[in-house]
Amino acid sequence: MSTIGLPSSTTVIKDAKTYAIDLAERVATTFVVAAGGILITADAGNIGHVTFWQGVAAAGVAAAGSLVKGILARAFGTKDSASLAKGV
Template sequence: MTDINLPNADTVVKTARTYAVDLIERIIWTFLGAAGAVALAAGPADMLSVSFWEGVGTAGLAAVVTLVKGVAARLIGPRNSASTAPTV
């Protein structure tokens, strides 16, 4: 009978935790980057006119897109990375 070579439970938990930390970090930085860009465009650059909550909503939508992309990346790429790049 052949042996089945499966990772131990610690490796699986560590991989899932690594993925979750990676994805959460990407979502937070996307939100902050989008909020900063909207604030700059609406404020000093005077390129658009939005309220505070419209800016936060726009940044939130960008963060949701990052979340969906990160979940899809887990299905497509390496299981412990929220990146679609095969070398990450």
């Protein structure tokens, strides 16, 4: 019998877990940084007149963009990383 050359189930699960952790970290970090930056900036003289919920919504949009980027990075880059950088 010939083998197809598929990776073991352990490797697939490990790679999927690594990818999920990497992507979740990037999305959460993007949300926190965007929310903090908008909320701090908006309070300084009401720059742009951003309300609290508008700031949170803007951070959510940034996090969603990060999620989409991570999914595209998996499709076009390293399979176990949400980064577009090679070797991550």
